[in-house]
Amino acid sequence: MIEVQSLHKQYGSINAVNGVNFEVNRGEILGFLGPNGAGKSTTMKMITGFIRPTSGTVLVDNIDVQKHPVSVKERIGYMPESGPVYGEMTVEEFLTFIAEVRGFDDATTKEDQIDRVCDLCRLNSVRHQSIETLSKGYKQRVGFAQAVLHDPPVLILDEPTDGLDPNQKKEVRKIIKSMAKDKVVILSTHILEEVSALCTRVIIIAKGQVIADESPESLLQRNKYFNALKLETEDVDLETVKQGLKDLPEVAAAEINDGSLEVFPKNKQSIETLVLKVCRENNWHISKFEKRPVSLDEVFWELTT
Amino acid sequence: MKQILPVFRREFYGYFRSPVAYVFLVVFLVVSSGLTFYLGRFFDSRVASLDSFFTMQPWIYTFFISAVGMRLWAEEKRSGTWELLFTLPIRVKEAVIGKYLAGWAFIASGILLTFPLLFTVGYLGDPDWGPIFTGYLGSILMAGSFLAVCSFTSALTQNQVISFVISVVINLGLVFLGWSVFTNLLGFLPLVWVDALSNFSYTTHFNGFTRGLIVFKDLVFFLSLSAISLLLTVLVLER
Numbered sequence: 001m002i003e004v005q006s007l008h009k010q011y012g013s014i015n016a017v018n019g020v021n022f023e024v025n026r027g028e029i030l031g032f033l034g035p036n037g038a039g040k041s042t043t044m045k046m047i048t049g050f051i052r053p054t055s056g057t058v059l060v061d062n063i064d065v066q067k068h069p070v071s072v073k074e075r076i077g078y079m080p081e082s083g084p085v086y087g088e089m090t091v092e093e094f095l096t097f098i099a100e101v102r103g104f105d106d107a108t109t110k111e112d113q114i115d116r117v118c119d120l121c122r123l124n125s126v127r128h129q130s131i132e133t134l135s136k137g138y139k140q141r142v143g144f145a146q147a148v149l150h151d152p153p154v155l156i157l158d159e160p161t162d163g164l165d166p167n168q169k170k171e172v173r174k175i176i177k178s179m180a181k182d183k184v185v186i187l188s189t190h191i192l193e194e195v196s197a198l199c200t201r202v203i204i205i206a207k208g209q210v211i212a213d214e215s216p217e218s219l220l221q222r223n224k225y226f227n228a229l230k231l232e233t234e235d236v237d238l239e240t241v242k243q244g245l246k247d248l249p250e251v252a253a254a255e256i257n258d259g260s261l262e263v264f265p266k267n268k269q270s271i272e273t274l275v276l277k278v279c280r281e282n283n284w285h286i287s288k289f290e291k292r293p294v295s296l297d298e299v300f301w302e303l304t305t
Numbered sequence: 306m307k308q309i310l311p312v313f314r315r316e317f318y319g320y321f322r323s324p325v326a327y328v329f330l331v332v333f334l335v336v337s338s339g340l341t342f343y344l345g346r347f348f349d350s351r352v353a354s355l356d357s358f359f360t361m362q363p364w365i366y367t368f369f370i371s372a373v374g375m376r377l378w379a380e381e382k383r384s385g386t387w388e389l390l391f392t393l394p395i396r397v398k399e400a401v402i403g404k405y406l407a408g409w410a411f412i413a414s415g416i417l418l419t420f421p422l423l424f425t426v427g428y429l430g431d432p433d434w435g436p437i438f439t440g441y442l443g444s445i446l447m448a449g450s451f452l453a454v455c456s457f458t459s460a461l462t463q464n465q466v467i468s469f470v471i472s473v474v475i476n477l478g479l480v481f482l483g484w485s486v487f488t489n490l491l492g493f494l495p496l497v498w499v500d501a502l503s504n505f506s507y508t509t510h511f512n513g514f515t516r517g518l519i520v521f522k523d524l525v526f527f528l529s530l531s532a533i534s535l536l537l538t539v540l541v542l543e544r
Contacts (some may be wrong), residue, residue, distance in 0.1 A: 048392045052544060073394040080392070084385030086315070088322040100311035101393045130322075146389075 001025050001184045002047065002154065007056035009042050009208075016042045017053075018208035024184050024201075026153070029176070031199035031216075032188035035304050039208040040188040041081055044156050047186070048078045060154060074102075077147035081158040085142055087132030091123055094131060095145060102150040117145040120175060137168045144172065148179065155179065157187040161194060173198050192296040196220075206304045216296070221268045222303075223294040229263045229275055232288035241284055250274055260288070308395045312403025313410075320411045329373065333415050337365050338422060353430025358422060359440045359515040363480045363507045366451045367473055373412060374455020375469040377404055378542065382463035387542075401538050405456050412448045416441065436517035443514025446527040447507055451476055453534035460541040476507075483508030 002024045009017040017039040024030050032040045045051040047058050049069040058065040058072075065072045086094055095114045104110040118124050121141040126134055131142055140163065147155060160176065161169040169191075176185060177198060189195065195202050196216050204212040204219075212219060220226060233241055238261050245263055246254040252266040265271040272291060279286055320326040337358070341347050345357025381387040390400055426432045458472040459465075481487045483506025491499050503509050510523040 045388070050388055050392050070394045070396060073392055076392070078389075078392040080385065080388045082385075084389055086319070086386055087384070088319065089315075093318075097311055097315045098393070100314075101308060101395060103394075 001061060002186070003057075003059040004043070004047065005057045005059075007043065007046060007058065008054045009039075009046060009051065010054045015208050017046070020056075020205070020208070020210055022203060022210060022213060024186060026182055026184055027180070028201055029180050029185040029187070029199045031195040031202045032186065032205060033190065033192070033195060033202055033300065034188075034205035036190070038205045038304075040205055041158055043205065044078075044158055044186065044188060048076055048156055049073055050078075074150075075152055076154045076156055077150065077152035079143045079147040079157045079160055082162065085131050085139065085146070088130060090128050090130050091118075091134075091142055091145075092127045094142065095149060098146045098149050104150075113149055117149050120148070121145040122171075136163050137165065140164060140168075140172070144175070153183055155183055155185045155187075157185070159188055159190075161189065161191065169194075192300060195296060204300065204303055211303055219299055220294060220296060222299045223296075224264070225292045225294050225298070226268050227265050227270050228292050229272060230288070230290050230292055231261045231263065231275075231279075231286055232259065233261075234285045234287045236284045241279070244282060244284075245275060245278060248274065248278065262292075306399060308399040309403040309406070312390075312395065312400050313407045316404045316407035317410055320407070326411070329369070330415050330418065333365070333369050334418055336369075337361065337419055340365065341422070353426045353432040355422060355426060355432075355437050355440060356515060358419070359444065359511070362444050363447065363511060366448055366507075367476045367480055370412060370448060370451040371455055371469050371472040371476060373408055374452050374472060375459055375465045377408060377456050378460040378538070379463050379465045379468045383465075391542075397543050398539050401456065401535055401542065405453060405535060405538075408452050408456075409445075409449050412452060413445045416444055416448060433517070436515060439517050439519055440515045442519070443511050443523070443527075446514075446524070447511050450507065450527045450530040450534070453531035453538075454479075457534045457537045457541065460538045479505060479507050482506035483510075483512075 004020055004022050007017055007020040008015070020039070020043055022030075032044070034040050042051060046053045047060070047065065049058075049065045049072055052066065060072045060075055063072050063075075086097075089097070092114070095117065096110065099110045099113055104113055118127060121144055123138070123141060123145060126138055131139060134142070140160070144157070144160060147157065155176075157176070161172050164172060173194065176187070179185070187198070199216055202212065202214060202216050202219050203210055212222075231241065232238075238256050238259075242254045242256060242261055245251055245261075250266055250269060250271050251263055253264045255262050255264075263271065263275060272289075276289070340361040341355075341358040345361055347357050350357060378387070381390065391397065423437065426437075454475050455468070455472040458475065459468040461471070462468050483503045488499050488503055491502070504526075510520075510526045513520045513523050
């Protein structure tokens with residue numbers, strides 16, 4: 001559905017985007033992760049046709065953005081970062097403008113579409129208020145409403161939950177998820193929990209290049225503590241336990257750190273039942289046994305620093 | 306080209322969504338009639354015509370139209386809404402023309418709101434309506450050219466003040482070139498050159514209209530100046 005081929009964007013001597021390649025298909029929710037200034041927004045702006053790439057191509061539905069920008073823009077719903085909208089208009093006036101530009105000429109279909117997105121984004125209570133008087137959460141929802149007004153097959157959202165409170169974040173994620181089934185959704189974020197909660201695929205961009213492109217689960221497996229165990233003992237020496245465990249075929253390594261033993265599995269497999277069994281057989285009394293919680297943060301940190 | 310309409314509509318009503326439009330209209334009407342009566346010595350001329358009104362127009366436009374036009378693109382760039390606009394299925398030229406026409410329509414309505422002057426001259430004497438009609442026509446055309454220049458300077462920057470200053474300089478230059486006081490200063494140049502230069506002036510081409518003449522080359526001047534400025538606007542925005 002979307003193909004990005006060796007996309008480059010140069011600003012003077014700075015390579016903002018430096019050879020980005022990927023493909024996204026319907027049903028995928030792709031999360032763009034990366035430090036600030038990594039080129040996420042620039043890449044998105046090139047997909048939407050707002051910025052011209054220095055080189056490379058973007059195909060949406062096999063249509064080249066640079067050759068037929070208008071037909072691509074018809075297929076895309078885009079929510080720019082921090083949702084810039086015409087503040088002096090009311091929500092209703094603004095959405096009417098968007099509907100007219102999107103080609104809903106007939107008054108009833110226009111009304112229907114506006115009603116639909118106002119219901120979806122819970123904007124009914126502020127429909128006749130001018131946008132600049134709205135709170136950040138509402139403004140963000142107006143930005144989202146205009147992006148989905150024409151029910152586009154492609155949805156590109158630049159930090160859709162930025163600046164929202166936890167409840168609003170949850171709500172926006174719910175809406176995105178409910179819409180995603182038959183669409184391509186690309187969203188950028190720097191909130192890692194959002195990626196695990198929402199995305200089916202993650203692309204990490206740093207210094208203008210793709211450095212990881214996989215599912216959130218497999219990204220999590222890159223964490224060196226994935227499925228690793230931490231043990232403390234009461235009566236036996238940790239060294240004995242270490243010797244007993246480190247030669248198991250499923251165990252890759254065992255290390256003693258700060259009075260506890262860390263056991264790393266081979267191939268990221270789960271080893272807790274096995275280790276417990278070995279401990280019981282040897283009558284080692286274990287006082288503490290835990291699977292270390294792993295997060296994307298560490299993976300992200302390792303990949304981008 | 307059908308996308309011009311929604312852009313036009315949004316922009317035109319946009320003027321009236323803020324108090325700026327009303328302030329502008331009031332000040333414009335006060336200044337243009339005030340200058341007609343005081344600086345233009347409307348009564349002293351003892352002639353029932355709008356000559357003194359039209360003579361002031363290019364000077365007033367230099368400042369007033371630059372003030373209207375400065376926000377055309379600079380404001381969109383500053384607030385980021387042009388990102389929204391140019392990710393909608395709109396061609397750059399459609400957006401440029403739509404916004405330009407909206408501004409032009411707004412200014413034209415300001416010009417037409419000077420209609421009480423018509424009653425004044427009609428009441429005071431028996432004016433020749435021909436030159437008044439063509440004068441208004443020329444005035445609106447000329448306003449269009451002023452605004453097109455502003456559209457271009459506004460596209461160059463996201464700072465409205467910079468846009469205002471540049472457009473005042475350009476427009477003032479184009480007014481000066483046809484002003485006798487200024488052309489007299491150019492006495493050291495051959496007369497042909499001075500004539501050629503004054504051909505680039507608003508005033509030179511506007512004079513015909515105020516005398517009741519619609520001359521083809523004057524029409525061409527205003528329309529082509531507008532077209533070129535708008536084309537430059539499109540080129541700047543297409544980056």
